Amino acid sequence: MYRYDEFDRNFVNERVTEFRGQVARRLSGEMSEEEFRPLRLMNGLYLQLHAYMLRVAIPYGTFSSVQMRKLAHIARTYDRGYGHFTTRQNIQFNWPKLDQVPDLLAELADVEMHAIQTSGNCIRNVTADPYAGAVADEVDDSRIWAEIVRQWSTLHPEFTYLGRKFKIAVSASDFDRAVIRFHDIGLILKKNDAGETGFQVWVGGGLGRTPMIGKVFNEFVPQQDLLSYLEAVLRVYNMYGRRDNKYKARIKILVHETGIDELKAKVEAEWREIRDSALKVPDDEVARIRSYFAPPPFEQLDAIDRSFETKKFENPEFARWVTGNVVAHREPGYRIVNISLKPEGLPPGDITADQMEDLADLAETYSFDEIRATHEQNLVFAHVKQSELFELWQELAEIGLAMPNIGKVSDMIACPGLDYCALANARAIPLAQRISKRYADLDQQFDLGELKLKISGCINACGHHHVGHIGLLGVDRRGEEYYQITLGGSGAEDAAIGSIIGPAFSSETVVDALESVISLFVELRLDKERFLDTYRRVGAAPFKSRLYPEKLDAAA
Amino acid sequence: MTRQVITANRLKDGLVVFLAEDGSWADSILDAQLLKAGSELDNRLVLANAAEQAKIVVGPYEIEVTETDTGDIRPVRYRERIRAYGPSTHADFARQDIPGHLTHLDDVSPVYFNGVG
Numbered sequence: 001m002y003r004y005d006e007f008d009r010n011f012v013n014e015r016v017t018e019f020r021g022q023v024a025r026r027l028s029g030e031m032s033e034e035e036f037r038p039l040r041l042m043n044g045l046y047l048q049l050h051a052y053m054l055r056v057a058i059p060y061g062t063f064s065s066v067q068m069r070k071l072a073h074i075a076r077t078y079d080r081g082y083g084h085f086t087t088r089q090n091i092q093f094n095w096p097k098l099d100q101v102p103d104l105l106a107e108l109a110d111v112e113m114h115a116i117q118t119s120g121n122c123i124r125n126v127t128a129d130p131y132a133g134a135v136a137d138e139v140d141d142s143r144i145w146a147e148i149v150r151q152w153s154t155l156h157p158e159f160t161y162l163g164r165k166f167k168i169a170v171s172a173s174d175f176d177r178a179v180i181r182f183h184d185i186g187l188i189l190k191k192n193d194a195g196e197t198g199f200q201v202w203v204g205g206g207l208g209r210t211p212m213i214g215k216v217f218n219e220f221v222p223q224q225d226l227l228s229y230l231e232a233v234l235r236v237y238n239m240y241g242r243r244d245n246k247y248k249a250r251i252k253i254l255v256h257e258t259g260i261d262e263l264k265a266k267v268e269a270e271w272r273e274i275r276d277s278a279l280k281v282p283d284d285e286v287a288r289i290r291s292y293f294a295p296p297p298f299e300q301l302d303a304i305d306r307s308f309e310t311k312k313f314e315n316p317e318f319a320r321w322v323t324g325n326v327v328a329h330r331e332p333g334y335r336i337v338n339i340s341l342k343p344e345g346l347p348p349g350d351i352t353a354d355q356m357e358d359l360a361d362l363a364e365t366y367s368f369d370e371i372r373a374t375h376e377q378n379l380v381f382a383h384v385k386q387s388e389l390f391e392l393w394q395e396l397a398e399i400g401l402a403m404p405n406i407g408k409v410s411d412m413i414a415c416p417g418l419d420y421c422a423l424a425n426a427r428a429i430p431l432a433q434r435i436s437k438r439y440a441d442l443d444q445q446f447d448l449g450e451l452k453l454k455i456s457g458c459i460n461a462c463g464h465h466h467v468g469h470i471g472l473l474g475v476d477r478r479g480e481e482y483y484q485i486t487l488g489g490s491g492a493e494d495a496a497i498g499s500i501i502g503p504a505f506s507s508e509t510v511v512d513a514l515e516s517v518i519s520l521f522v523e524l525r526l527d528k529e530r531f532l533d534t535y536r537r538v539g540a541a542p543f544k545s546r547l548y549p550e551k552l553d554a555a556a
Numbered sequence: 557m558t559r560q561v562i563t564a565n566r567l568k569d570g571l572v573v574f575l576a577e578d579g580s581w582a583d584s585i586l587d588a589q590l591l592k593a594g595s596e597l598d599n600r601l602v603l604a605n606a607a608e609q610a611k612i613v614v615g616p617y618e619i620e621v622t623e624t625d626t627g628d629i630r631p632v633r634y635r636e637r638i639r640a641y642g643p644s645t646h647a648d649f650a651r652q653d654i655p656g657h658l659t660h661l662d663d664v665s666p667v668y669f670n671g672v673g
Contacts, residue, residue, distance in 0.1 A: 026567075026611075027567065027568065027611065028611070029609075029610070029611040033608075033614050033615065047565060047570055047614060047615075048570075049572075049635075049638065049639055050570075050571065050572055050639065050642065050643065051565070051569065051570040051571055051572075052569075052570035080648070080649065082646075095570075096570075097568060097569035097570065098567065098568055098569065098570060099568050099569070347645045347646070418634075418635060418638055419638060419643035419644055419645045420643060427638070427644065427645075429643075429645045430644050430645055433645070479632070479633055479634065480634070481634065
């Protein structure tokens with residue numbers, strides 16, 4: 001794992017001291033809310049519906065047991081015993097008190113954590129593939145490059161006051177586990193024919209009220225030129241991006257309005273100017289950062305562990321969890337374990353302080369003291385011995401975290417929605433809870449196969465509804481909660497933006513409507529087809545006529 | 557009959573508060589002062605804005621409420637009901653001290669704020 005050097009440590013501590021002074025001046029009345037707001041946002045602190053909310057960064061989603069224990073302590077001491085994992089590998093606390101936030105941040109700094117770059121119009125916390133360093137299909141460990149981007153972006157003087165927030169994600173695989181194509185910049189590590197490492201650069205993706213799939217701006221930026229290329233993109237965005245309307249200020253709008261060819265030409269021109277500058281990433285610096293992400297001391301193990309096979313045979317529940325949540329590791333005898341934070345009927349992404357502490361202990365015992373957060377609001381133990389999966393599963397079951405539903409209908413993304421968020425139009429979490437109960441039968445979930453359901457409580461789309469195989473968007477219809485259904489989206493390598501299927505459903509009827517969609521899929525599906533593939537094959541029409549039969553009658 | 561109530565978030569801890577008759581800020585909507593739209597409301601908004609200047613609250617504004625048959629105060633908009641009653645997702649976060657608040661942890665199906673009261 002990355003460890004702070006003296007510069008990092010001083011910087012984070014100085015930031016805490018600075019913010020302590022700002023909070024004191026706010027509380028004493030020297031600063032108005034208007035003056036304070038941008039300062040608190042630079043430190044991840046929002047004022048939400050019921051209370052302040054602090055968003056803590058987990059750079060590229062990797063953190064240690066010590067850090068997890070500190071998060072548990074913070075949940076207990078400064079919050080109400082819970083944390084909430086977000087869709088950008090961060091964790092949020094929903095009830096901190098303003099006067100205590102400086103102490104909270106000082107405690108975070110003790111374990112090399114902070115809330116910088118989790119809000120405001122800056123380059124946000126860089127995200128990465130949660131399987132980085134563990135999966136066989138990657139070109140390189142994406143966290144190394146995420147950390148290099150992190151160091152370049154933190155406090156970058158030119159990009160601290162952008163027109164709007166700017167999100168970067170890094171992956172190193174053909175399989176997209178980091179929603180690369182829906183980031184302002186998405187980076188995919190590649191090897192060229194000469195065997196050199198570089199980046200395929202996607203620009204202008206995003207969700208929100210104007211969802212866009214990113215465009216490939218460069219097929220191969222050599223690794224040493226990564227930062228100069230990023231700087232060129234950011235500079236062009238900062239120069240030409242709109243500032244007259246915050247809803248048109250993201251780079252996706254600039255790409256859309258300017259056109260790819262023209263904007264690419266501007267980026268290339270800028271890049272030519274700065275490519276051979278101090279932004280060249282030196283090999284020794286890459287090596288230094290790489291050393292922080294050195295593989296843990298794996299044992300030489302057989303690819304097949306007999307006791308594991310026996311346990312699976314003897315215990316169908318364990319076998320189901322392995323099928324559902326455990327994936328191949330690049331080292332023989334190891335596996336990647338997904339820990340679902342979507343137990344039946346509970347808020348997606350929520351975790352109690354007790355569970356945090358228990359997971360910290362389990363990570364120490366079973367996964368080299370390391371935990372990953374995923375954008376789907378789950379956690380990952382990246383390096384677990386096959387021979388220890390059964391014990392780990394038993395221990396997870398004891399703390400209610402052995403739900404085998406990864407990628408299934410109940411593994412939903414849901415934004416905090418109107419239960420917490422000041423921007424929301426409708427609630428998202430209670431709807432997720434109702435759906436989770438409706439589809440509680442695991443046999444049914446496994447029969448349905450991969451089905452990505454994503455729920456947002458407003459058009460800002462924090463719940464990624466546009467890229468759900470099925471998406472639900474909460475809207476306010478004359479003071480009542482309604483939900484629009486979109487079908488056919490995907491945030492993965494087969495990226496697509498879902499289409500709105502028709503008029504919204506009331507809160508009372510939306511779960512039945514969802515069930516109609518899923519039942520029709522079961523009727524139409526060929527063999528073991530995924531929902532998304534069936535939808536792509538048959539199109540929207542059958543789903544429309546199932547959901548809105550009265551319209552069909554009217555047309556006849 | 558609908559009335560107005562003034563609400564805000566308390567500066568120090570961010571929690572939802574309501575302007576009470578004695579000019580203090582109460583944690584519970586049940587202690588809020590019921591106001592008539594017009595000069596009565598406008599006068600109290602002046603006081604509420606002064607409380608913002610005095611760094612007691614952030615962003616005061618008025619909301620519409622109805623009095624229920626049992627005399628409880630209920631916001632008209634569901635957004636304001638969630639603010640007044642707490643999140644509907646955790647029973648232990650909901651305002652159980654407020655009669656008629658809805659808790660939903662055990663049974664998440666009847667979670668509708670609409671038409672209740």
